[in-house]
Amino acid sequence: MSPRAAGYDVVVVGAGSSGAAYAARAAETPGRRVLLLEAGPVFGAGAAPGVLLDGTRMAAARPGGRYADAHPARLAGGAERTIVRGRVGGGSGALNGGVFLRARPEDFAAFAAGGRDAWSYRSVLPVLAALEDDRDFTGPGHGRGGPVPVRRPDPLLPATEAFIDACRSAGHPEEPDKNAAGPPGVGRLPLNVVGGVRHSTALTHLAPAAGRPGLEVRGRTPVLRVELDRDGRAAGVLARPDGGAPEPVRARTVVLCAGALRTPQLLMLSGIGPPAVLRGLGAPVRAEAPGVGAGVQDHAMVVLGARGAPPRPPGTEVAQAALHLPDLEIMPYTAPFAELIGPGAGPPDQTGWGVTLLRPRSRGALVPLSADPADPPRAEHRHLIDGHDRARLRAGVLHCAELMAAAGLEPADPPPRGTAALDRWIAERASTAVHLSGGCAMGDVTDQWGRVEGVPGLRVADASLLPRVPSRGLNATAVLIGELLGRHAPEDSR
Ligand SMILES: Cc1cc2nc3c(=O)[nH]c(=O)nc-3n(C[C@H](O)[C@H](O)[C@H](O)COP(=O)(O)OP(=O)(O)OC[C@H]3O[C@@H](n4cnc5c(N)ncnc54)[C@H](O)[C@@H]3O)c2cc1C
Numbered sequence: 231m232s233p234r235a236a237g238y239d240v241v242v243v244g245a246g247s248s249g250a251a252y253a254a255r256a257a258e259t260p261g262r263r264v265l266l267l268e269a270g271p272v273f274g275a276g277a278a279p280g281v282l283l284d285g286t287r288m289a290a291a292r293p294g295g296r297y298a299d300a301h302p303a304r305l306a307g308g309a310e311r312t313i314v315r316g317r318v319g320g321g322s323g324a325l326n327g328g329v330f331l332r333a334r335p336e337d338f339a340a341f342a343a344g345g346r347d348a349w350s351y352r353s354v355l356p357v358l359a360a361l362e363d364d365r366d367f368t369g370p371g372h373g374r375g376g377p378v379p380v381r382r383p384d385p386l387l388p389a390t391e392a393f394i395d396a397c398r399s400a401g402h403p404e405e406p407d408k409n410a411a412g413p414p415g416v417g418r419l420p421l422n423v424v425g426g427v428r429h430s431t432a433l434t435h436l437a438p439a440a441g442r443p444g445l446e447v448r449g450r451t452p453v454l455r456v457e458l459d460r461d462g463r464a465a466g467v468l469a470r471p472d473g474g475a476p477e478p479v480r481a482r483t484v485v486l487c488a489g490a491l492r493t494p495q496l497l498m499l500s501g502i503g504p505p506a507v508l509r510g511l512g513a514p515v516r517a518e519a520p521g522v523g524a525g526v527q528d529h530a531m532v533v534l535g536a537r538g539a540p541p542r543p544p545g546t547e548v549a550q551a552a553l554h555l556p557d558l559e560i561m562p563y564t565a566p567f568a569e570l571i572g573p574g575a576g577p578p579d580q581t582g583w584g585v586t587l588l589r590p591r592s593r594g595a596l597v598p599l600s601a602d603p604a605d606p607p608r609a610e611h612r613h614l615i616d617g618h619d620r621a622r623l624r625a626g627v628l629h630c631a632e633l634m635a636a637a638g639l640e641p642a643d644p645p646p647r648g649t650a651a652l653d654r655w656i657a658e659r660a661s662t663a664v665h666l667s668g669g670c671a672m673g674d675v676t677d678q679w680g681r682v683e684g685v686p687g688l689r690v691a692d693a694s695l696l697p698r699v700p701s702r703g704l705n706a707t708a709v710l711i712g713e714l715l716g717r718h719a720p721e722d723s724r
Pocket residue numbers: 243244245246247248249267268269270288291314315316317318319320321322323325326327328329330331451452453454487488489490492496663664665666692693694702703704705706708
């Protein structure tokens with residue numbers, strides 16, 4: 231980190247969906263020096279391993295994978311599981327399912343509540359259009375020539391056609407462009423997978439920015455904590471390059487983009503958080519922020535297995551179409567999880583249909599387990615603790631079973647009737663769509679630009695600043711966060 235003695239204007243922590251986009255945008259300002267620090271490796275253009283590029287599978291997402299950060303998680307009914315996040319340039323977006331769905335106008339209305347005008351649908355729409363290169367739709371609200379390629383699958387598998395027909399027969403409307411904010415229904419999924427290649431922000435944002443004079447990118451350099459000066463202002467970070475000795479890096483502004491698990495953890499390890507939690511960790515209390523780690527939200531998901539796994543042609547996407555109701559998503563996967571992720575991820579002879587609760591009321595917490603930055607914090611999802619959430623997921627599971635029958639599929643494990651039995655059945659099978667949001671929410675821990683209240687010079691710019699989980703997959707919103715806040719990166723005195 232050669233110029234560190236002089237310091238940087240901005241140090242960005244985490245090169246995931248948000249952080250890579252943030253750093254690329256922030257470094258466009260002439261004369262600004264931006265340093266991007268990523269815990270995992272960052273591969274240059276053309277050097278990424280196939281397991282990250284292959285958007286027809288999610289093989290890098292298995293716990294224990296070389297590019298995965300595994301976290302203990304408590305899911306519905308208190309079930310203990312391990313969840314993964316990306317630990318590599320591109321972050322979780324480098325190993326995800328490739329679905330690139332925008333959040334809904336209602337989500338942005340919730341983000342913008344309380345005077346956060348930068349987050350209104352009207353304000354973000356030009357940024358959503360500018361970040362995409364939509365190969366199927368043009369016109370108002372869509373973009374051509376932006377960094378993220380977006381396309382819808384074509385042709386569709388016979389199994390996907392059967393799913394769409396079943397939805398139509400059940401009276402669901404068509405939704406040809408799921409990024410157009412029209413009435414929800416059934417239709418093809420927008421994907422950032424083109425020619426079988428997953429286009430994470432490592433490809434879409436970092437590769438084109440390589441060589442830009444204002445941007446320096448360091449992989450394999452986990453940040454251990456934010457350094458605060460005597461007045462409580464962020465002065466830089468302490469990082470550990472390549473497993474060596476910790477090194478301070480000075481910067482006028484620190485931007486945390488380490489994701490909804492690691493960003494709240496970094497704040498707490500830096501002495502910013504709920505005092506009782508900080509004291510429990512043995513961290514000094516530098517700024518009281520009770521909202522750090524609190525109120526996180528995620529999408530609970532139940533997968534219904536169907537017997538049989540018809541072979542799919544090479545190049546087939548992980549998922550091709552989905553049904554959206556206002557608060558539920560039903561999405562058939564194109565192959566067994568054992569094929570998509572790897573052996574042990576599910577029965578090899580069953581294809582799954584995911585039923586996801588999109589507008590949960592339940593909220594959880596992020597719990598750091600030790601003062602060691604290398605120890606992953608635990609995600610207490612507390613899915614389905616709210617009775618309304620249980621009722622809606624029950625309705626979704628039963629409707630999914632009806633659609634499966636209408637599509638001519640034989641359920642491998644049919645859900646029982648009766649509220650109590652079905653609740654039990656769901657709790658035993660519920661997992662997560664891995665869309666954790668919040669933990670440093672705008673309006674609580676930060677303002678609308680991600681500025682951490684009470685700590686000048688410190689910002690958050692990733693999914694942890696969302697006051698609620700969007701009612702769609704999270705990746706497009708995570709990229710938007712980086713794009714939007716990176717365009718307003720600070721010159722900063724605050
Ligand atoms: C298996 C899986 C499948 C998914 N599928 C989809 C999908 O199909 N569609 C969808 O919309 N969403 C999907 N998601 C969710 C979506 O990809 C994530 O929500 C999104 O990538 C989050 O972006 P982020 O920038 O907040 O965090 P991340 O992308 O996770 O980035 C955080 C980055 O910070 C780095 N980091 C962490 N700690 C430190 C530290 N101390 N120092 C330096 N660097 C650090 C990490 O290594 C990582 O690169 C999926 C997620 C997973 C895990």
